[in-house]
Amino acid sequence: MKKAQMVIESSAREGGTDPIFRIAGAAEKRTKEYGADAVINSTIGALMDDNGDLVTFNAVYDTLKGLPNHLIANYSGLSGQPDFLEKVIEACFKSCKPEGYIRSVATPGGTGAVRHAFYNYTEFGDTILLTDWYWAPYKTIAHECRREVTTFPMYNEKGTFNIEGFKKSVLELLDQQKRVLAVLNTPAHNPTGYTISDDEWKEIVAFVAKTANDQPDSKIILLVDLAYIDFAGEGEDARNFMTLLSGLPHNVLTLYAFSASKSYTMYGLRNGAIICVAPTQDIADEFVNTCTFSNRGNWSNGTRGAMETITKIFSTEELYHQAMAEQSFYKSILKARAKAFVEEANAIDLKLVTYCDGFFISIPCKDPKAVSTLLMEKNMFIVALGKGLRFAPCAVSEEKCRRSPALILQAIKEIEDCV
Ligand SMILES: Cc1ncc(COP(=O)(O)O)c(C=O)c1O
Structure with a gap:
């Protein structure tokens, strides 16, 4: 039987949680079960400190x-x-x-x-x-x-x-x-x-x-x-x-x-x-x-x-100088994290699309969903996009940024070897 529809045709939308929020929810649950050290949660599009808490500027x-x-x-x-x-x-x-x-x-x-x-x-x-x-x-x-x-x-x-x-x-x-x-x-x-x-x-x-x-x-x-x-x-x-x-x-x-x-x-x-x-x-x-x-x-x-x-x-x-000092402090933390990730990716030949700055780094791959799902089993949470994976150094400590490329490369190889 056709499902009843009250909304107009062009407003009919599929339900379900936004995929980024869904995977972020799964990462949070895993962190509660195993503790923050055991989990790499690179799903969040906000600046987090090294303890996984949201950064907020005092100014x-x-x-x-x-x-x-x-x-x-x-x-x-x-x-x-x-x-x-x-x-x-x-x-x-x-x-x-x-x-x-x-x-x-x-x-x-x-x-x-x-x-x-x-x-x-x-x-x-x-x-x-x-x-x-x-x-x-x-x-x-x-x-x-x-x-x-x-x-x-x-x-x-x-x-x-x-x-x-x-x-x-x-x-x-x-x-x-x-x-x-x-x-x-x-x-x-x-x-x-x-x-x-x-x-x-x-x-x-x-x-x-x-x-x-x-x-x-x-x-x-x-x-x-x-x-x-x-x-x-x-x-x-x-x-x-x-x-x-x-x-x-x-x-x-x-x-x-x-x-x-x-x-x-x-x-x-x-x-x-x-x-x-x-x-x-x-x-x-x-x-x-x-x-x-x-x-x-x-x-x-x-x-x-x-x-x-x-x-x-x-x-x-x-107040302006205080706000700028806080901004530049976290900007340098973000740069150090991203540098660690990119250096490690280059060292092991994990292919990235060109990264310059900012909250996210993308890794092109053939089956992003499968790679992201496999990584979840290894307590690493990363967003699957249409053309690859999105890693978020804004939300992951430098030490975990350095560890992540090897995990991602291994998962990509495992998935690509299966096809
Ligand atoms: C590319 C891009 N544009 C715009 C925005 C707008 O964000 P907001 O509406 O929170 O200012 C975001 C937030 O994630 C973004 O990633």
């Missing part, structure tokens, strides 16, 4: 808890609190502000920014361009908005960014839709850790500008998802590319999805923004009006206390 939580109740409890403005909207632009660009009309609208995390970009800058049924390694929720958000996604191979044969593939896909989509929205999740891409270099950016920008000039009736929207930027590069050099995205033609819009989740350990506080660098004042005003309307039509306002916290940190020198 953030002392500030939040010190706010008067009314600044936590009250609604915020629909587009966000005015002072937050200024400070979030500072937090995004720091000393690398591009030229253009820059405006921001607060969103619940980077997710909200991605949603607003997909919904407002593509037509219903349009196809959004992603790299073939991608953060799975992009597809969920696209489908929720009744859009499709397509991908191009992210790496070329040298293991660097596949600019030719990007160009080809942009031109194809422009032919079909006259409008293209491409997501570039950089620096420190999830799930690979790849960072598009400044030279690669120069080529991307030159191509986008030329294409936009050649096709003046088309529209090109670049959505830069920089959820992991504060854990990439040295000092502020991960932001250098931003100034390259300046002075683009009238039919190009750059959007940034800013997230306070990782940079300020504010995951559950749902704090972020969508930021535009528009070629004209009118396009910037239109951006603010549209995204504010979208806020009202989806979740109304954002989290007031979280906005006030960022505002206070960016308005108080001492």
Whole structure:
């Protein structure tokens, strides 16, 4: 008998827990049974200390808890609190502000920014361009908005960014839709850790500008998802590319999805923004009006206390330095863990896709699910993706990062020997 269905056809979804949360739950259970030392849990997409506890910045939580109740409890403005909207632009660009009309609208995390970009800058049924390694929720958000996604191979044969593939896909989509929205999740891409270099950016920008000039009736929207930027590069050099995205033609819009989740350990506080660098004042005003309307039509306002916290940190020198010191302390821990993993993988010939920085490292393999299931038997928990495995140095101590490649390589060999 056909199952009764009350939801409309296009909203019918398969149930079940998100696969990442399911495996994370299994890892937690195993840790309770055997103790933390016996288990390698590389499923978590958040910074954990070496004892497996969530890292939280004191500068953030002392500030939040010190706010008067009314600044936590009250609604915020629909587009966000005015002072937050200024400070979030500072937090995004720091000393690398591009030229253009820059405006921001607060969103619940980077997710909200991605949603607003997909919904407002593509037509219903349009196809959004992603790299073939991608953060799975992009597809969920696209489908929720009744859009499709397509991908191009992210790496070329040298293991660097596949600019030719990007160009080809942009031109194809422009032919079909006259409008293209491409997501570039950089620096420190999830799930690979790849960072598009400044030279690669120069080529991307030159191509986008030329294409936009050649096709003046088309529209090109670049959505830069920089959820992991504060854990990439040295000092502020991960932001250098931003100034390259300046002075683009009238039919190009750059959007940034800013997230306070990782940079300020504010995951559950749902704090972020969508930021535009528009070629004209009118396009910037239109951006603010549209995204504010979208806020009202989806979740109304954002989290007031979280906005006030960022505002206070960016308005108080001492507090800002404290927050940056905490960020850079954990950034160096993350770098040491990732270095240990990559060194060991190279030493034993475990193949990785190019990693530069950030929370995740990816290992391409033929049957990721089977390898991940086999590793679970050995008390190692790793996320299986479509094209490989995702290891999370953000959540695993340096010592365990060094031990992990051998376990993974052995499991890949066992599975591949079986087929
Ligand atoms: C690639 C990427 N983009 C955006 C986000 C958005 O996170 P949030 O909505 O918590 O800010 C995440 C979080 O995991 C992510 O991995």
